[in-house]
Amino acid sequence: MTNRDHGEVMIEVDHLTRHYGPAPALQEISFRAYRGEIVGFLGPNGAGKTTTMRILTGYLPPTSGRAFVAGHDVVTDSMAARRSVGYLPETTPLYPEMTVWNYLDFMARLHGVRDRDTAIERAMSRVDLNDRADQQIGRLSKGLRQRVGIAQAVLHDPPVIILDEPTIGLDPRQIREVRSLIEELRGDHTVILSTHILPEAQQVCDRVLIINRGRLVAEDTPDHLTSRLSGGQRVRLSTAPEIAAAGVRAALGAVTGVAEVSDVGPGIYHVDLEAGLDARPELARAVVAQNWPLLELVPVGMSLEDIFLELTRDAVDDGVDVDSYDEVVSLGEGDLAADDNQDEEVNLDG
Amino acid sequence: MANLLTITRREIGAFFGSPIFWVLATAFMVFSGFVFSIIVTRPGAQADMLPLLGLYGTVLLFVAPLMSMRLLAEEQRSGTLELLMTSPVDDWQVVWGKWLGALFMLGVIIALTLFHVAVMLRLATEGIDVGPLAGSYLGLVLLGAALLAIGVLTSSVTQNQVVAGFLAIMAVLILWFLPLGEQVFGSDSALGSTLGYLGLSDHYFNFGQGLIDSRDVVYMLSLIAGSLFLATRILESRRWR
Numbered sequence: 128m129t130n131r132d133h134g135e136v137m138i139e140v141d142h143l144t145r146h147y148g149p150a151p152a153l154q155e156i157s158f159r160a161y162r163g164e165i166v167g168f169l170g171p172n173g174a175g176k177t178t179t180m181r182i183l184t185g186y187l188p189p190t191s192g193r194a195f196v197a198g199h200d201v202v203t204d205s206m207a208a209r210r211s212v213g214y215l216p217e218t219t220p221l222y223p224e225m226t227v228w229n230y231l232d233f234m235a236r237l238h239g240v241r242d243r244d245t246a247i248e249r250a251m252s253r254v255d256l257n258d259r260a261d262q263q264i265g266r267l268s269k270g271l272r273q274r275v276g277i278a279q280a281v282l283h284d285p286p287v288i289i290l291d292e293p294t295i296g297l298d299p300r301q302i303r304e305v306r307s308l309i310e311e312l313r314g315d316h317t318v319i320l321s322t323h324i325l326p327e328a329q330q331v332c333d334r335v336l337i338i339n340r341g342r343l344v345a346e347d348t349p350d351h352l353t354s355r356l357s358g359g360q361r362v363r364l365s366t367a368p369e370i371a372a373a374g375v376r377a378a379l380g381a382v383t384g385v386a387e388v389s390d391v392g393p394g395i396y397h398v399d400l401e402a403g404l405d406a407r408p409e410l411a412r413a414v415v416a417q418n419w420p421l422l423e424l425v426p427v428g429m430s431l432e433d434i435f436l437e438l439t440r441d442a443v444d445d446g447v448d449v450d451s452y453d454e455v456v457s458l459g460e461g462d463l464a465a466d467d468n469q470d471e472e473v474n475l476d477g
Numbered sequence: 478m479a480n481l482l483t484i485t486r487r488e489i490g491a492f493f494g495s496p497i498f499w500v501l502a503t504a505f506m507v508f509s510g511f512v513f514s515i516i517v518t519r520p521g522a523q524a525d526m527l528p529l530l531g532l533y534g535t536v537l538l539f540v541a542p543l544m545s546m547r548l549l550a551e552e553q554r555s556g557t558l559e560l561l562m563t564s565p566v567d568d569w570q571v572v573w574g575k576w577l578g579a580l581f582m583l584g585v586i587i588a589l590t591l592f593h594v595a596v597m598l599r600l601a602t603e604g605i606d607v608g609p610l611a612g613s614y615l616g617l618v619l620l621g622a623a624l625l626a627i628g629v630l631t632s633s634v635t636q637n638q639v640v641a642g643f644l645a646i647m648a649v650l651i652l653w654f655l656p657l658g659e660q661v662f663g664s665d666s667a668l669g670s671t672l673g674y675l676g677l678s679d680h681y682f683n684f685g686q687g688l689i690d691s692r693d694v695v696y697m698l699s700l701i702a703g704s705l706f707l708a709t710r711i712l713e714s715r716r717w718r
Contacts, residue, residue, distance in 0.1 A: 181559075184563040185562075185563055186559055186562055186563050186716065187716055188716060206565045209563055209564060209565045210565045212563070214560075214563050216556055216559045216560065216563075217556075218555070218556035218559075219556075220555065220556040220557040220558075220559055220560040221555075221557070222487075222491065222555075222557060224491060224494040224495065225487075225490070225491075225494075229490070233483065233486075233487050234560075234564070236479070236480075236483040237480060237483055237484075237561075237564040237565070237566055238564060238565060239479075239565065279560075
């Protein structure tokens with residue numbers, strides 16, 4: 128069990144399933160997000176990220192299961208749930224003929240914001256748009272439009288902000304800007320963002336949910352995911368490039384505690400060790416015993432990208448039951464399950 | 478209610494900013510001004526606005542669908558509908574708010590023809606019978622409102638404005654010419670009289686008689702409410718598919 132003493136549960140998703148026609152887009156997904164957290168949805172296109180977000184924002188109803196935003200059921204108490212969410216859909220929804228100010232004023236009215244001028248000015252300064260108030264949205268660059276979209280999502284100061292692929296289609300500098308905007312939201316808001324850019328999730332998110340084919344296949348902090356999923360340790364070992372790779376692989380593979388050896392470059396090998404065994408001294412001895420030079424022997428972590436590819440590839444390639452990852456990965460299974468005092472925990476209004 | 482008016486306000490702003498409104502308003506004024514000048518300058522002309530208003534109604538059959546085709550189709554295409562439907566606003570408020578905005582703009586166009594009335598009042602030596610004139614204008618506004626509601630309905634079923642506009646014009650023309658069925662089947666047959674009642678044109682022309690029949694008003698209002706109700710249900714159904 129990880130220690131999840133983050134306090135208030137802001138998003139509670141309980142065995143959510145959604146079908147489009149007979150095809151399941153989302154199957155039995157359960158998770159929680161806490162106040163002040165940035166949670167990343169990671170997954171290939173069509174994995175169910177957008178569907179999950181649309182259910183949370185009240186755009187789509189679930190086929191079965193329940194979801195709560197700030198304690199409000201998204202189906203039975205939809206209006207209250209919608210009021211608690213700021214949402215930026217994947218296709219940044221803007222009216223090109225409006226000015227930035229008029230657009231934000233329109234959205235502020237729809238959300239029933241009392242002091243609209245203050246709210247709009249605050250939102251615009253958060254995304255650094257102050258000098259663009261009177262510009263027509265249709266004439267803004269894509270990066271600026273994305274900022275208008277984010278301003279719209281934070282306008283009514285909602286406890287939960289949901290951003291669907293907020294950096295898609297932006298150039299690298301704009302991506303960095305949007306990322307730092309998202310990081311500034313940390314603490315005050317619970318942020319859920321979806322992405323298929325792995326470094327983005329690694330950099331911005333406190334926690335990552337990997338979704339594949341409508342199922343939650345992994346859930347943890349980026350760091351934990353990296354260490355947990357690789358099971359054991361991975362070591363990079365370098366020797367002289369002219370030594371035949373097959374011979375090196377055989378010699379290293381014979382060492383006790385080595386799970387797999389793969390060559391990744393001339394004279395460079397990745398050695399995956401079995402969990403709990405530090406076989407580095409034996410590896411060093413094995414190399415020296417052959418009279419090969421040992422140039423490098425360092426532990427490397429598996430990147431989130433490796434993990435992501437591994438998880439999603441397995442599920443696609445041979446239909447491995449992705450649930451089997453739950454044991455390894457999902458550390459919070461106990462508190463995700465529908466337990467008896469769930470309703471009390473979810474009800475934040477009381 | 479505040480949300481509905483917020484939607485209406487934005488829609489009115491969008492109309493003023495869009496070329497289609499100015500093109501339609503200009504075309505309508507050029508056409509009606511042209512016809513008006515012919516009618517008042519022909520020999521033996523009478524100070525009678527009613528034939529003109531009948532004509533304006535038939536022009537609306539095309540103007541209103543072209544005004545309303547954008548309303549929901551564009552929101553669906555650009556993704557802004559998702560924004561509206563995830564805001565704390567009821568679906569029906571989106572539909573009625575947009576319709577109300579379009580109605581306001583159509584009202585502006587209709588109001589411009591009051592200029593013709595002013596000229597007519599100046600020219601008429603024996604005065605003008607105000608009753609039928611007021612009735613005709615009420616009929617014109619109700620007709621426009623009904624046509625726009627049909628346009629909102631067709632605009633809810635597609636992302637494509639052109640398709641929405643085309644469907645609306647087709648639907649409107651079919652409704653307009655339904656009374657022809659009365660002539661085909663005979664007004665004493667059940668089918669004939671039903672077609673006659675369902676037809677749009679007869680109800681509209683009744684308003685020009687100077688007698689406001691509640692049946693005509695009810696017909697127009699039901700057409701409006703029915704179309705907008707269906708449009709709302711169609712929007713809602715997008716959530717459930």
